[in-house]
Amino acid sequence: MATMTDVAKAAGVSIQTISAVINGKSGISAATRERVLRVIEELDYHPNMLASSLRSQRSTTIGVLVASITNPFFPGVVRGIEDAAQRNGYSVFLCNTDDDPAKQNSYLRLLRRHRVGGLIAASGTGSVDGQRIVEYLLDHGVPVVILGNRQGHPRMVALTVDDHIGGYDATAHLLDIGHRRIGIITGPPSHREAKERLEGYFAALRDRSIDADPDLVVPGAFSTAGGQAGAFQLMSLVAPPTAVVAANDLAAIGAIAVAKRLGKRVPEDVAVVGYDDIEMAALYDPPITTIAQPLYEMGTTALEAVLERTRDPKLEGGVITFPSRLIVRGSTVSANTSTHVAGT
């Protein structure tokens, strides 16, 4: 396995000329640069980043914590991180925490051993355990970006979407198309996201001077099962709603399934709005109206925030809020092409 010294010898130059060429430093004539590059090619030389990072105390790897890579929410974010990392010559350590604090801690230790240059935690529920390690990283100049609006450290960056607005928009859309009895299947109250979406729901009703009916607010979960349970409860009412805001897209799918089973047509008899815009939302029958979060962009932004802070460690943290976006599909507005399945 060729080393820098080998290349230097073969090219008849000094070892630090090689280093300069590789790291794109100035002060090398075009001729020697050319020759060095040719020798590198010939010898199939690949710089050893272990040695480089060890010596320079700089790392081009970052750790990415996700709750569950099989949850359709995360791959979108990871893809954004990944692409931005690739563009900048960074590599990504993927860590699947399964929302298990022990696992997360174990991963954080591992990342620490690898001397990652940054950390992005998209742990979903957000309970970032392993505080000590996270704080250690932050205190030692390693940037940390978290998805969700928790803070707690002046150098921590938090990425979030305004769930209040999302809940508002979902509800307002249903109001706009004529619905007056609108149910909501909420997520777990422990989640900030769920709470804020519910507040947005109430705000939208208030703005149209519609009294909120407590019966129309039912507990659910961020899952199909939660959506099914919530929908059952709503549909069992004496005066069931004509529209439903679901906790997220999975819950919307559960709700739609229940509605169909009860012989209701979607959206004619009951309209349903989801949240997240997972891939399945566009592919479902009917395609699901939803509040999209810019997952990919959140990923690229997260990585860029890390990069900025590796370059300038004095940069402060803060909260970056992303816009959500209503995407209207067949689950609220019937179209001739209600069975049309959009590709991705």
Place this chain on the structure above:
Amino acid sequence: MATMTDVAKAAGVSIQTISAVINGKSGISAATRERVLRVIEELDYHPNMLASSLRSQRSTTIGVLVASITNPFFPGVVRGIEDAAQRNGYSVFLCNTDDDPAKQNSYLRLLRRHRVGGLIAASGTGSVDGQRIVEYLLDHGVPVVILGNRQGHPRMVALTVDDHIGGYDATAHLLDIGHRRIGIITGPPSHREAKERLEGYFAALRDRSIDADPDLVVPGAFSTAGGQAGAFQLMSLVAPPTAVVAANDLAAIGAIAVAKRLGKRVPEDVAVVGYDDIEMAALYDPPITTIAQPLYEMGTTALEAVLERTRDPKLEGGVITFPSRLIVRGSTVSANTSTHVAGT
């Protein structure tokens, strides 16, 4: 940032005692081990794997190439890899190639620079470019595992499922429940998987002495769009099929959407079988009968194959074939609970 020397000093022992404790080597008294561990804790010492790997020429990182992490097929595999890696103290560099040979090459170079201890390529279409680097890795004792049954190097391990059997089982299931005119929407003929599934389809018909009708074999793709196009073609026949084998689950979804649009009920008027058992298959309406591939297990097996070969570099490569499994759901067999949506 504490180093081994710091720990050694604080514990009043030699530096290699620390090394021995960390690497779990024998020859250390319980008392000193205890003391060392306490000091490690106190000093918040984390071993530097960069230095360790550099010195020992052994790496505990592996590269994982996937075509697209947002394609539901891959997270299942990655999760398996990830879990097995975590159990063994390995870390995973995730690389999203987008099926772009240039990107793949760039990633392989990066992985080479990081001196990964192994490589798992789940690139989907499978055209592993960057042959030179892959061969380099293999020639230098770095294990490479590929998903798909390509070979080409005596030390390469290929993981595959028997797509012939999968195609056979899908078709046989439809025959078993009474269908005689069975259409098939094939994947791109360049894919070995697509070809083998088609052969399985023919074999199943042959075994029941049913003549294959060329009209019932239509080209498609591994996508919803491909499924839609194929279904249109099949449904336009004078004598349309009563059942369809789709290229994969996405294609099945496209096909079902088209069937519904044409006023056909699924499965009563036309039954559909998919392939892969992506999460959406169980959640769709109707839930989709499919051929499941053991994604998670393939992931863990891939990682274990890498590990075995890092331990014993003389181990040869070969092909490991996984069983596929028919999962019967509502898209072929109508049930009272045809709108039941299974959670995950």
Place this chain on the structure above:
DNA sequence: TTGTATGCGTTATCAC
């Protein structure tokens, strides 16, 4: 069990 010395492949700092 322990200490000493050397080297892994780079980067960085000098002086030339």
Place this chain on the structure above:
DNA sequence: GTGATAACGCATACAA
């Protein structure tokens, strides 16, 4: 532009 030298943090061979 070059050459010599030290250092990053750890592993290992060797002798004690």
